[in-house]
Amino acid sequence: MAGLAASIFLPFHSKEPEQQKTSTIMLAPQKTLWSTPLSAVDHLQRWIDIQNGDKICDVGCGDGRILFEWAKRLSQEDDDGDNSNDKSPPKTVTFIGIDIDPIRIQSCQIELERLRQENQIHPNVTIVFVCDNALTSVDLFQGSTAIFLYLIPRGLKLLYPILQQSKPIKVVSYMSKLPEETVTDRAVVLVEHQPGAEWPLYFYDMR
Numbered sequence: 001m002a003g004l005a006a007s008i009f010l011p012f013h014s015k016e017p018e019q020q021k022t023s024t025i026m027l028a029p030q031k032t033l034w035s036t037p038l039s040a041v042d043h044l045q046r047w048i049d050i051q052n053g054d055k056i057c058d059v060g061c062g063d064g065r066i067l068f069e070w071a072k073r074l075s076q077e078d079d080d081g082d083n084s085n086d087k088s089p090p091k092t093v094t095f096i097g098i099d100i101d102p103i104r105i106q107s108c109q110i111e112l113e114r115l116r117q118e119n120q121i122h123p124n125v126t127i128v129f130v131c132d133n134a135l136t137s138v139d140l141f142q143g144s145t146a147i148f149l150y151l152i153p154r155g156l157k158l159l160y161p162i163l164q165q166s167k168p169i170k171v172v173s174y175m176s177k178l179p180e181e182t183v184t185d186r187a188v189v190l191v192e193h194q195p196g197a198e199w200p201l202y203f204y205d206m207r
């Protein structure tokens with residue numbers, strides 16, 4: 001984890017700009033940021049019972065909102081998972097956000113700093129953001145307890161073999177299903193700015 005912490009912000013310098021933009025490495029559109037509604041975290045918390053030492057990763061984290069929301073909620077809980085007055089510290093967990101877009105990762109860093117200054121994130125909760133192509137930085141999320149994804153079906157198809165090699169792992173995908181994997185549970189997420197819209201969230205307990 002020390003190596004990971006040292007690489008908190010790794011600008012994506014190693015490749016030529018044209019190469020960075022090739023569609024073969026894109027797991028989702030980069031130009032416009034499409035984000036998951038925060039209410040999805042209700043289901044993430046229900047499906048993924050976080051334990052001490054867990055590593056949770058958002059592959060293609062965008063502005064990091066899902067990780068921030070989950071980390072803030074976790075920081076309010078004690079280690080029994082409740083938020084009574086008689087508090088013991090929350091579980092020791094690492095959240096990792098990876099995104100190919102350096103501007104998004106930079107904004108994640110700024111928001112993380114703000115939340116830490118406001119004590120909204122407990123010191124037991126580590127959050128790390130890395131700017132890289134997830135397809136070539138597999139070691140960052142292999143070994144994760146759980147992975148959150150909001151990617152296009154083609155991106156999920158590219159990532160699927162890596163997820164299979166990472167079993168046992170819990171995967172939650174917003175909007176699109178993983179190819180060939182049996183869904184363990186499913187929920188719908190309401191979108192505030194789209195009245196009547198309900199978008200799917202798929203949970204996979206891959207063993």
Ligand SMILES: C[S@@+](CC[C@H](N)C(=O)[O-])C[C@H]1O[C@@H](n2cnc3c(N)ncnc32)[C@H](O)[C@@H]1O
Nearest residue numbers: 026027028035036060061062099100133134150
């Ligand atoms: C639809 S957004 C989802 C953002 C966030 N996970 C959420 O749910 O709110 C997908 C993100 O994936 C990123 N992305 C696309 N291809 C990627 C790749 N090869 N490696 C890492 N991130 C990638 C994009 O830059 C974009 O920010």
